[in-house]
Amino acid sequence: MVNILIFGPPGSGKGTQSVRLAEKFNLTHLSTGDMLRAEIAAGTELGRKMSSIMSKGELVPDEVVIEMIASKIDSTKDSNGFLYDGFPRTVAQTVSLEKMLGERGMKIDTMLVLEVDHDELVKRLIGRAEVSGRPDDKDTAVIENRIEVYREKTEPIIDYCRTKGIYQPVNGMGTIEEIFERLSSYLSPLV
Ligand code: AP5
Numbered sequence: 001m002v003n004i005l006i007f008g009p010p011g012s013g014k015g016t017q018s019v020r021l022a023e024k025f026n027l028t029h030l031s032t033g034d035m036l037r038a039e040i041a042a043g044t045e046l047g048r049k050m051s052s053i054m055s056k057g058e059l060v061p062d063e064v065v066i067e068m069i070a071s072k073i074d075s076t077k078d079s080n081g082f083l084y085d086g087f088p089r090t091v092a093q094t095v096s097l098e099k100m101l102g103e104r105g106m107k108i109d110t111m112l113v114l115e116v117d118h119d120e121l122v123k124r125l126i127g128r129a130e131v132s133g134r135p136d137d138k139d140t141a142v143i144e145n146r147i148e149v150y151r152e153k154t155e156p157i158i159d160y161c162r163t164k165g166i167y168q169p170v171n172g173m174g175t176i177e178e179i180f181e182r183l184s185s186y187l188s189p190l191v
Pocket of ligand 1: 014053
């Protein structure tokens, strides 16, 4: 099974592209943001605890998302592999994922990083606020904080993965279809 990271700042198109790629390549789409929002929607204790962290645009504790991912990996069958969207978000999460995969005879095969201009990220997220109902899309200050948290805590993963030879930047500007074709060209030889 292949393991592919779809990486990039908030609003770079990770979710949009992951849904399409998962369908085309028969991959299991694992979005920690979606999993956390499902906990909030279900009114679980975990969801209640994570809700205020997420609405400020801060990261939830590493152990919460690592646990979620491990249980999904172990319960997935009939798939060519996994597309990770919004995970890992810290170097510690990356190291945990590598360990988890190693124990199951797998590895991270590639990290596709969507590169999008700052102004375009903000424009996309403000646009989505109209329909998403996401509290973290509604306020420009929270959007800017999410981008800042990405630069500070998540971007260092790029250097970590570059040293392992799995870092692949992808132009994330253009139409959804254009970007989908670019990403597909990197996935086709792997899946
Ligand atoms: P998460 O749900 O992962 O949100 P995010 O990283 O902020 O990403 P977004 O969903 O905002 O953006 P995206 O890149 O998926 O873009 P999308 O395709 O939606 O995380 C939310 C929160 O959960 C975090 O802040 C944190 O609190 C917590 N969390 C989640 N995972 C965690 C983890 N591992 N560790 C700790 N905390 C975690 O596109 C955005 C918009 O742009 C859409 O409206 C879309 O239609 C539009 N769009 C997409 N592509 C294009 C295009 N080419 N042209 C025009 N519009 C486009």
